[in-house]
Structures are given as structure tokens and as C-alpha cells.
Amino acid sequence: MKLFFLNVLAILLRYTNASASFQSRCLAFSPESTIFNSTLTAREYVTKGTNLTFPDNDKSCNQPFQVAAANLCRIALHVPTSNRSSITMELWLPEQWESGRVLAAGNGGIDGCIAYDDLAYGTEHGFATVAANNGHNGTSGKAFLNNPDVIIDYAYRSLHTSILQAKKLASLFYGQKYQKSYYIGCSLGGRQGIGAADRYPDDFDGIVAGSPASDFNHLYAWRASFYPITGKNTSADFINAAKWVVIHDEVLRQCDTLDGVKDGIIEDPSLCHFRPEALLCQSGQNTSQCLSSAQVEILNRIYNSPLYGTDGKLIYPAMQPGNELKASTGLYNGLAWPLSQDWYRYVLLNDSTWDASTFNISTAMLADQINPSNIRTFPTTLAPFASVGGKLITFHGGQDQQITSFQGARFYNNLARGMSVSSASLDEFYRFFRISGMFHCGSGPGAWVFGQAGAASAAGIPFEAENNVLAAIVDWVEKGKAPEGILGTKFVDDTVAKGVSFQRRHCRYPFRNTYVSGDAKEPGNWQCRGV
Known part of the structure; x- marks a missing residue:
């Protein structure tokens, strides 16, 4: 026993001396x-x-x-x-x-x-x-x-x-x-990571770029477009937050069970073709529970009408359904989106008095024409990054309320076409994961905790490649083990102390997560299948 305590004391002394030296x-x-x-x-x-x-x-x-x-x-x-x-x-x-x-x-x-x-x-x-x-x-x-x-x-x-x-x-x-350099970021941070891979391929060995603000100029134009669509929050047909709850419920009614499970999560929003006409007010109906024809048109412009330029080319994909509760206090709140307004005022137009309600397609085209400091970030190749052994992981929440999740697939496909490679070839250095039920960068009804950032995004899960995306990029770079999926965790009430509610393994694109049978909260009861 005496020898044991002497050994413990020696360890403590070494630790104390090391800390003092540090x-x-x-x-x-x-x-x-x-x-x-x-x-x-x-x-x-x-x-x-x-x-x-x-x-x-x-x-x-x-x-x-x-x-x-x-x-x-x-x-x-x-x-x-x-x-x-x-x-x-x-x-x-x-x-x-x-x-x-x-x-x-x-x-x-x-x-x-x-x-x-x-x-x-x-x-x-x-x-x-x-x-x-x-x-x-x-x-x-x-x-x-x-x-x-x-x-x-x-x-x-x-x-x-x-x-x-x-x-x-x-x-x-x-x-x-x-020995090795890594990057982690989400939203603008996702754009920064992709931009680094494109512009400075030697800066990082491994990059985790979440919900990236790629095609940046067009993204900020797309965000600015919602203010003219929704109208001011004082207009007659403005859709208030309470009515967005009704809309969200209808979205789930139409699309929640497309994956075979009723859980408040739209597993693959690309399969959801939301029909707002189902909420059109009928004679004598309580108007708080239905939509006017003008409001139905607003929803069709949001969900079923991608933004196109005056040249007929796509500016940005339409918003995916499922984001309604979060977006009602953001992009749909009847006010100018502050980030887009600042970008146009202080960068593109150098006019601090610019009125965001005047935004139109010509204004949108201007952003990409100017492309300040070549911030576009929509590369058609990342071959130099791949050639030096770089590895890239991107992910996007399926219920993102700030950047449509459809942009994630658009970015992936744009890169595949530009490099003239198959998904299998792209997989050698770049993998994209769709995170069902996640809002912008985190939170939401889905299994959204997988180490994509600090704080709650990494709390309560082990720092291991299966559970944590930062650990996964390290394993890919240093051990050559590419991630086949990302195992996300959902805690009860998003509180670690209350325990795990469920886990779900998110598939790499273009595979789709598909429910098979059994308890839907068990990740093994889902499979990644080809689209």
C-alpha cells in the first residue's frame, strides 16, 4: 500500500512539475x-x-x-x-x-x-x-x-x-x-473551408465545412428576395408566426411519413412536393387556420419557385420544406434580412441608405457580376486540393432555415460535373452528408449532435470517428479511413443529462437514408440506399 501511494505521489509531482514548466x-x-x-x-x-x-x-x-x-x-x-x-x-x-x-x-x-x-x-x-x-x-x-x-x-x-x-x-x-492541419466551420465558416480548399490547397489536410454558404453572391441575393416575397409584416397578406405553425403542421401531414415513419422529421426533403393549396380557405372557415389565395402564392414562390436570373440561369434553388417554425422569425419575418441588407449596402452598392424592399432580379445579378474579392466559392474543380491528399467533408441540415439544403446537392453535383468524375471518384477525397431534421448548423428534431462545432454540437458524445465528424476527418487524413456515415445523436429535450432520445446514421450523398423495419429510433433499422 505504501508503495502504491509513493507511485501516486511521484506521478502527481511529475504532473505538477510539467504544468509548472508549461x-x-x-x-x-x-x-x-x-x-x-x-x-x-x-x-x-x-x-x-x-x-x-x-x-x-x-x-x-x-x-x-x-x-x-x-x-x-x-x-x-x-x-x-x-x-x-x-x-x-x-x-x-x-x-x-x-x-x-x-x-x-x-x-x-x-x-x-x-x-x-x-x-x-x-x-x-x-x-x-x-x-x-x-x-x-x-x-x-x-x-x-x-x-x-x-x-x-x-x-x-x-x-x-x-x-x-x-x-x-x-x-x-x-x-x-x-504534423497535420485541420479546419472546422459552418455556414460562412463552411464557405471559408471550401474557399481554402479551392484557393490555398496546401493550407489544410482535412476540412469540415458545414451548411456552407457556397455560391455566396447568389446566396445573399436569394436571402434578400424573401422580403419582397413575404411583404412587410404590416401588409394585409403577411403570414405571421402563428400561421406558420399551421403551415408547418400541413407540411408534416403531407411529407413526414414519406419515409415510413411519423416522427416530425422529413428524412429527404427532395421527395416532399408541398402543395400549399391544401390550406386554401373555404367558405366560413376560421382564417387563422387557412390561407388566402395571395398567401398560397407566397408559399409557392418560396417552396416551388427557384430563383432565376434575367439570363434564365439558376441563381439559387428553392427553400426546402420543414423549416417553417425557425424561418418564421428569420427569412419570413417581414423585415429585410440584415445580412443581405448589409452586404448590398456596404459592399456591393456602397450606399448605406439602400432600401432592401427595392430588391429585384437585376439587383441579384449585380452581386455576382461584382463578385467582391472573388468570394463566389462555387468551384468546378478541387483537383489541386485532392492531388496533395486533402480530404473534405461537408454536411447540410435537412430543415435548414437560412440556406436551403438543396444547395448542398447542387454544390456536389456542380463539382462532379466540373471534374468529370463519378461519385465513387469524388468519394476518394470529398464526402457530403445530408443531416435529416437539423436546422442551420445545429438544433432541430433530428439527430443533430455529431461534433460539428463546440458547445452543444459536441457535448455528450465520444470523440470517435463514428460519432464525431472532427474525429472522422482526422481518421480519414491520418489512417485513410473514410467515413461511410455520420452517426448523429438526439438528446431528450436537447439536454445531455436527460439521456439519448435516439440516434440516426446519416448517409453520404447521393445515398438516401431509408427506414426498413423495427424501432425507428435504432440506427440499425435504417439503410443507406441508392437514389
Whole structure:
């Protein structure tokens, strides 16, 4: 027994001495001497469980604090990118560096908000993790006005700069060269990941790009188009949030059981051909439970009418059904979509007074004609990325309320045509997964927890390739094990402590998840079958 306690004491002493050494190394580290013209704004040793606060963070980012998930060295730097632009980047270096891995995290919307939850997520699993503010602070686009250098940072330079510096600084700090580099992001962050694979194929060995804002110019035009469609929230035929509940119920009535299971999830929205005419008001009917003919037309324009340009070419696919409850407070709320409005005001038109209600197809065409900083992100080939061994995983929620999930398949097929390859060939470096019942990047009635980001997106599941998409991309890059499916988890009331409600294995495109028999909550009772 005495020998046992002596061994435990020796282990504790070694751990204490190692932590003290790491702390000393952290506080002596001078990254600003390595990165030209940079300014060190924070350097601190942080122990696991510390509640970090960020008093200088723009309040619109809504990220006042973050709990550290590992012992780490926190570095924050101000790095100029031109004579009138710069980025703020944070590099979190974990005490236990796993296999020399570096991870970069993306942004969202048009914001300049550092993804602190992803910094914590990465360091929890041993990645030296970097995130940046994308060249401006906060969620507004005002910083873009008459400053193309800030737009360049937003389009690609912030991510490229931060990952290059992260690789350099991590190698210097740990005294050994980094081994593999990874990226994780969703929405705009998904676009950033695809953009990096296209523009800088050597930046990352593995990329997880969720619900990507691909074909970016057309996406922002498509989003802007909803305001003229729905009309202002004071107009006579405006569809309010209460009526969207009625519409959602009808969508489920028509489409929920197409997969053989009534569970509030439309497994494959491409099979759902929603007929809003079923809700047309009849004589004497309670109008709160039905639609006027004008409202039926609004729904047909949303669900059954993709957006086409004046040249007859597709701008963006139609919205998929199933998103109604979330979209009623967003794209369908009878107000200008703020992200599109800022993009047109401060980037495309340089007119801070532009009225979003004047949006039309000619305005939509303008966005792609200007294509600021080549932000389009709709490549027809990723051959250079594939040729250096890069691996890419994308996913898209089947009930996404901000980016139609049909764009995920459109992106995949556009790439397959451009590279003139079969799905089997594309699978060698790129796999796309449709996540049934997931809203934009997370949440929803489906099995949406699979490690696609920090916080709730990774809580309660093991860091293993079958359950976690970040672990899956690591296995693909380092072990050559490509993911056949993504096993998503749904917790009761989205609360880990309440236990697992069900799991579902999401298929890689173009396969479709198909119910076979038995308990639908068991993933083994579904199969991935060819379309």
C-alpha cells in the first residue's frame, strides 16, 4: 500500500512539475517577435475550468465568456494585413498537444466574431487551435464600406493568415514541427473551408465545412428576395408566426411519413412536393387556420419557385420544406434580412441608405457580376486540393432555415460535373452528408449532435470517428479511413443529462437514408440506399 501511494505521489509531482514548466514556457513566449509588425494583446496560462471573460469583445458577438476545457496557453495577436486592415487572432495552445495537430475555426454570417467555443473544443482534444475576427469586429457589415482591404480579409485573407501563423507559432512553441492541419466551420465558416480548399490547397489536410454558404453572391441575393416575397409584416397578406405553425403542421401531414415513419422529421426533403393549396380557405372557415389565395402564392414562390436570373440561369434553388417554425422569425419575418441588407449596402452598392424592399432580379445579378474579392466559392474543380491528399467533408441540415439544403446537392453535383468524375471518384477525397431534421448548423428534431462545432454540437458524445465528424476527418487524413456515415445523436429535450432520445446514421450523398423495419429510433433499422 505504501508503495502504491509513493507511485501516486511521484506521478502527481511529475504532473505538477510539467504544468509548472508549461506555464513558464507560456509566459515567456513572444509570438510578436516572430510575426512581423504584430502586437501581442493577451498572453496567459489558463487552467482547465477557468471561466475566461472578454470585456473588449464586441457585444454584438454575444460571446462574453468561455470556459477553458484544458490547461492551455492563450495567445491573442493583432496582425496587420495591409496599410488599412488587420485581423485579431487567438491561438490556444493546449498543454497536451495531440499528434502535432493544428486546427482553425471559422466565422458566421458577415461577422467578425472569434469562435471561442471552437477554441475550447479544439484544445479539449489536443489541437493547437486558432480563430480570428475575419478582419473586423462585431456582426455588422459597416466596416466594409469603401474599404476593399477589409473585404479581402473577410473573403479569404483572415483565415489564410491565421492558419499560416498558427502553424509557425505552434511549431516554435512546442519545439517540433506541426504534423497535420485541420479546419472546422459552418455556414460562412463552411464557405471559408471550401474557399481554402479551392484557393490555398496546401493550407489544410482535412476540412469540415458545414451548411456552407457556397455560391455566396447568389446566396445573399436569394436571402434578400424573401422580403419582397413575404411583404412587410404590416401588409394585409403577411403570414405571421402563428400561421406558420399551421403551415408547418400541413407540411408534416403531407411529407413526414414519406419515409415510413411519423416522427416530425422529413428524412429527404427532395421527395416532399408541398402543395400549399391544401390550406386554401373555404367558405366560413376560421382564417387563422387557412390561407388566402395571395398567401398560397407566397408559399409557392418560396417552396416551388427557384430563383432565376434575367439570363434564365439558376441563381439559387428553392427553400426546402420543414423549416417553417425557425424561418418564421428569420427569412419570413417581414423585415429585410440584415445580412443581405448589409452586404448590398456596404459592399456591393456602397450606399448605406439602400432600401432592401427595392430588391429585384437585376439587383441579384449585380452581386455576382461584382463578385467582391472573388468570394463566389462555387468551384468546378478541387483537383489541386485532392492531388496533395486533402480530404473534405461537408454536411447540410435537412430543415435548414437560412440556406436551403438543396444547395448542398447542387454544390456536389456542380463539382462532379466540373471534374468529370463519378461519385465513387469524388468519394476518394470529398464526402457530403445530408443531416435529416437539423436546422442551420445545429438544433432541430433530428439527430443533430455529431461534433460539428463546440458547445452543444459536441457535448455528450465520444470523440470517435463514428460519432464525431472532427474525429472522422482526422481518421480519414491520418489512417485513410473514410467515413461511410455520420452517426448523429438526439438528446431528450436537447439536454445531455436527460439521456439519448435516439440516434440516426446519416448517409453520404447521393445515398438516401431509408427506414426498413423495427424501432425507428435504432440506427440499425435504417439503410443507406441508392437514389
